[in-house]
Amino acid sequence: MAGWSAMAGTHEFVVPDDVHAQELARALAAHGFAYVTARPHVGEGWTVTALDEGPYPVDTTGQRMMNAVGRAAAAIARQYGGYRNGGSRCDVSMLHIDRDSDAPIVCTNPGVRPPTPTVVMATPPPAAPLALTPDHAHDIPINLSGLDEIAWADLDHAHGPAEDIPDLLQALTDPFGDWAQTLDELFGDDLLHQGTCYSATAPALPFLTQMIVSGAVPAKQRLDLYVWLLIAAGRWSAGLLGDAEQAAVQHRPPQPQAWTLDVHFTVDEQLPTLLARWETEPPAVRFVLACLAGVYPHHGRQIGDRIAHMAQELTGTQAGAYLHLTHALVHGRDDPAIAIATDIVAWQDSHDPGWLDIPDLTIAVKASQILTEGALHQLSNTE
Incomplete structure (x- = not known):
């Protein structure tokens, strides 16, 4: 523009x-x-x-x-x-x-224009720095067990057969490799290209968890892996939101996009292992863990008190607003969740206010979309 x-x-x-x-x-x-x-x-x-x-x-x-x-x-x-x-x-x-x-x-109808509402953007709360320390990574090899047991050539990603996925995953375990480029090729280009999921997306995700729990990946890189898990988890709700309007006109339930349900369930399966790491992860990673907990409240309730404590510490900041939203979602409190989500939309310019008006979807689905999209904007403040 x-x-x-x-x-x-x-x-x-x-x-x-x-x-x-x-x-x-x-x-x-x-x-x-x-x-x-x-x-x-x-x-x-x-x-x-x-x-x-x-x-x-x-x-x-x-x-x-x-x-x-x-x-x-x-x-x-x-x-x-x-x-x-x-x-x-x-x-x-x-x-x-x-x-x-x-x-x-x-x-x-020359000379007219449709009614135009007045829009006033609220002043955003201050950003909160999210620390990546303390960190305790060790110089040990990473074993991606089970990688060769998957018939990758029978699966697809954005550019065809997924037979190159094992090499890309293995490349992430190389401490001297180009981490950012490899990760962008793996997910940005192949497995979650432009937000689309493929048959190879879900099978690749458990190996991110293996890397996270290995003890060998530094906090900044672990954060990257958690973020991709959060992005992957959010594609299910994004698909429902994208289809809801057409579904309402056609008198049918909204349908998720292809493979997003498999991806959503796969992250669900990984989450108990990841949430168990809460006490050992630095605040920036805990923030993403909390957001994942909000997407999967049946798991998130086990750390509900810890999310509440972190939300209180960051009250009055942008990250704090998302954590309070997470806490409401984890405990199934629809009224606070929609109120907090509405407040966030008023100051976060990347959110579409129309998400909250989509018909035939639960508040949890609508609010979790705001949570997964908005969390990514907070991570530019890691230190």
Whole structure:
């Protein structure tokens, strides 16, 4: 967005057929969108595109204003069997590129704009430094037992067969290897590429636990491994949130994305071993352990008092807010959880307020998404 003078863009919706497309296009134009088009959707149904001329400020406030306009339009779309299917953002000077004048359906209402809510971002609490000391790593070999017992060539990751995964995992055990590059290739490129899970993702995760408990991996690198476990665990709730709106329109339960349930259960199986390390891990790692406990409250209750103590120590900070959210989730306290999550969304610009309004999902699922996404932003303050 650098160099943009103001923001505009589009909101897209998928409806069952051309009749619903015509009706929704008219409704969106009446709502205040000056230019709405519709054409057949790739696959089935029709895509209805509403041009949102804005202009919006080029900052988080502007993004949230435009997102709120999109959510209001989505509520209209649901009346016509439609659900959101993305959209675009651009500088106002480029909006003409999205003006699909050749579309089979075009509805216009020049000179209007949809109702735009007032958005005020709250002042965030101060960040809290999370220490990576004390640490007690030893110069001992790491044994990844069971690595050769998995038929990796029969599994897949983002770039095809997963036969290279054992070498990448073994490379992480080399104290003289390029840790950051290897870990990024393993998860950023292969096993969790752009947040997608694959058949090889879940089988690889227990080996991260083996590395963590080996006693040979320094705290900073252990933190990296815990973080990838937290990211992996969060893909299940992210998939449910992403499907919930379409599921509501189609009168079915939200479905997780492929392989995310296997991944979620695999992290679940690892968690008792990891939570048992609470007393020996430094505060930065404990913070991630607490967040994992919030995602899996049936395990997290065993350290509920320790989470509460850490939350109290960090009360008034950003990390403290996430720990208080974790504590509420661990004890199944929905009202405090949604209140804390709402407060966090008000100051954490990376969160989508729409997560809290998603239909047909529990508060625990919605709040855990805020927890897993937000925790990552706190770890830039490790020391």
